[in-house]
Structures are given as C-alpha cells and as structure tokens.
Amino acid sequence: MNKMGIKSLVSITDYSKEKILQILDKAAEFEKNPNQKILDGKVIATLFYEPSTRTRLSFETAVNRLGGRIIGFADKSTTSGTKGETLKDTINMVSNYADLIVMRNPIEGAARYASEVASVPVVNAGDGANQHPTQTMLDLYSIKKTQGRLDNINICMVGDLKYGRTVHSLLMAMSHFSPTFTFIAPDELKMPDEYKMFCREHNIPFKEHSELNEANIADADILYMTRVQKERFTDLFEYEKVKNVYILKNSLLQNTKPNLRILHPLPRVNEIEQEVDENEKAYYFEQARNGVFARQAVICDLLGL
Numbered sequence: 001m002n003k004m005g006i007k008s009l010v011s012i013t014d015y016s017k018e019k020i021l022q023i024l025d026k027a028a029e030f031e032k033n034p035n036q037k038i039l040d041g042k043v044i045a046t047l048f049y050e051p052s053t054r055t056r057l058s059f060e061t062a063v064n065r066l067g068g069r070i071i072g073f074a075d076k077s078t079t080s081g082t083k084g085e086t087l088k089d090t091i092n093m094v095s096n097y098a099d100l101i102v103m104r105n106p107i108e109g110a111a112r113y114a115s116e117v118a119s120v121p122v123v124n125a126g127d128g129a130n131q132h133p134t135q136t137m138l139d140l141y142s143i144k145k146t147q148g149r150l151d152n153i154n155i156c157m158v159g160d161l162k163y164g165r166t167v168h169s170l171l172m173a174m175s176h177f178s179p180t181f182t183f184i185a186p187d188e189l190k191m192p193d194e195y196k197m198f199c200r201e202h203n204i205p206f207k208e209h210s211e212l213n214e215a216n217i218a219d220a221d222i223l224y225m226t227r228v229q230k231e232r233f234t235d236l237f238e239y240e241k242v243k244n245v246y247i248l249k250n251s252l253l254q255n256t257k258p259n260l261r262i263l264h265p266l267p268r269v270n271e272i273e274q275e276v277d278e279n280e281k282a283y284y285f286e287q288a289r290n291g292v293f294a295r296q297a298v299i300c301d302l303l304g305l
C-alpha cells in the first residue's frame with residue numbers, strides 16, 4: 001500500500017497465502033465465465049517498456065472480456081519518454097487517465113517506484129530480472145489445475161535461473177505450500193544466492209545440478225523450463241556459450257512420473273523441441289491461456305470488484 005493508501009501488486013510477496021488462494025478461486029470462476037461486464041466504465045493502462053506477447057495480450061483480453069477499455073503503448077519509442085519525460089511524470093499523468101496501470105519495465109524496482117507515485121493501483125508485468133507476479137499467479141493456477149493441489153509439489157526449474165524473473169517469483173510463492181525444488185542450470189546461470197538463502201530460511205529442501213538428464217527429473221511433478229534471457233546479458237559472447245545448454249526432447253521424458261507436466265512461461269526459443277508440443281505432459285500453451293483468468297482475478301481484486 002502506498003502513502004495514498006492505494007494497493008498494488010508489485011511482488012508476489014505482496015500476497016499472503018490466503019490472498020493467493022482467494023485469487024486462484026476467483027480465476028477458476030472466471031475460467032467458467034470469462035465474459036462479464038464487471039469492468040464496464042473502467043479504463044486500464046498497459047505501459048510496456050519492454051517487448052511482450054502473452055502478458056500484454058492476455059491482460060488486454062482479460063479487460064476486453066470484462067467490458068473494460070484499454071489505453072497504453074507496446075513500444076516505448078512512441079512515447080514522450082524519448083523526449084526525456086521521467087517515469088514519475090508518466091505515471092502521474094497516466095494515473096489521471098486510467099483506473100489501473102499494468103507496467104513492464106526493464107529496470108528492477110521500477111514497478112515498486114511506480115506504485116509509490118501512482119494514485120491508482122499498479123500491476124508489475126515484469127521488472128528486469130526481479131519479479132513477474134501475475135505470471136506466478138497463472139503458474140500456480142496451472143500447477144493446481146494439473147496436480148489437483150499446491151502442497152508438497154516437487155518442482156524442477158531448468159535453464160536461466162539467474163535472470164529468469166518467473167522462477168524467482170514462483171519460488172517465493174511456493175514457500176507457502178511445502179515444495180521441494182531441483183535447480184538445473186549451468187554455472188553461469190545458477191539460482192542466485194538470495195533465493196537459495198530464502199529456501200534455507202523457509203526450510204525448503206533443494207538440490208542443484210548442471211545436467212538435464214533422466215535421473216535429475218525422475219521425481220518431478222512439474223518441469224519448469226525457461227529461456228536463456230538474451231536481453232539481460234551485457235556480453236553476447238557469454239550468451240552464445242549457454243544459449244542451447246538444455247534442449248528438452250521426448251526421449252528424456254519417457255521415465256518421468258505420469259503426473260509430470262511441463263510448464264514454460266514462454267516465449268520458447270530452442271529449449272523445448274517442437275516434438276514435445278504433442279506430448280501429453282506438455283502444458284505450456286494451456287498455461288498461457290490460464291493467464292487471462294488469473295489476470296482477470298488480479299485486476300478485479302485490486303479494483304475491489
């Protein structure tokens with residue numbers, strides 16, 4: 001909550017366990033009936049300072065299906081930011097126009113700053129390598145839907161665990177539900193120490209490996225694949241070294257648990273072979289669809305509707 005008493009969703013830690021469960025129940029209701037007039041008369045601003053396909057379009061679908069209207073931009077080069085306008089002034093201005101702001105920005109902490117200056121709720125749609133809380137809500141929704149529960153799930157996170165903001169948010173959210181983690185990453189992209197410290201403080205068991213092989217994923221309920229985040233590398237030579245470090249194929253999935261489901265926040269580059277799309281354990285496109293319902297629930301909650 002900011003000085004004006006406005007609630008935002010900036011980090012998944014803004015939500016208690018009870019709030020997470022309440023939002024997931026609300027999302028399930030929206031999945032049954034996504035077309036309603038709840039946002040009639042409301043204007044939602046989507047301010048995307050970084051590229052996006054799913055997050056922006058699923059937010060906009062969520063609002064359109066609930067009868068609200070959208071303003072915003074998908075490309076910062078079309079805004080007065082290019083003339084030197086500050087983020088503070090932009091957020092102040094947009095607060096005059098919209099009832100809620102959804103913002104993606106490459107700078108870690110930009111969403112928190114925006115939430116402090118805005119006079120309307122702000123939803124963090126990704127701030128650098130930091131957090132992506134609505135992705136986490138749709139990930140939790142997808143886990144609950146596919147596993148029938150959130151408690152005692154074994155999650156194997158694979159790929160870019162250093163820069164992948166979705167794994168950071170998911171790890172923190174799952175701390176309410178007694179998870180077990182396996183982190184599979186090359187040395188250059190290991191889970192940052194602060195998140196491993198978080199696991200230790202919350203008595204969450206985790207293992208670390210650098211190989212994606214049958215043995216390391218044998219116990220997983222969820223295989224959470226991630227893309228190597230090219231845009232976060234300052235040295236593209238370093239990116240070239242790790243970009244194809246893991247490639248998931250059907251052959252690797254043969255002895256996995258029957259209930260295993262493969263999640264990926266998308267976009268995918270090379271880390272999941274196209275053949276896996278037809279595997280019954282692939283769930284990433286349904287996961288992206290779930291984003292509409294989770295985001296409808298988040299928006300309505302923040303607007304008190």
Ligand code: CP
Binds near residue numbers: 051052053055267
């Ligand atoms: N998952 C996700 O954030 O996708 P986009 O970058 O396409 O929004």
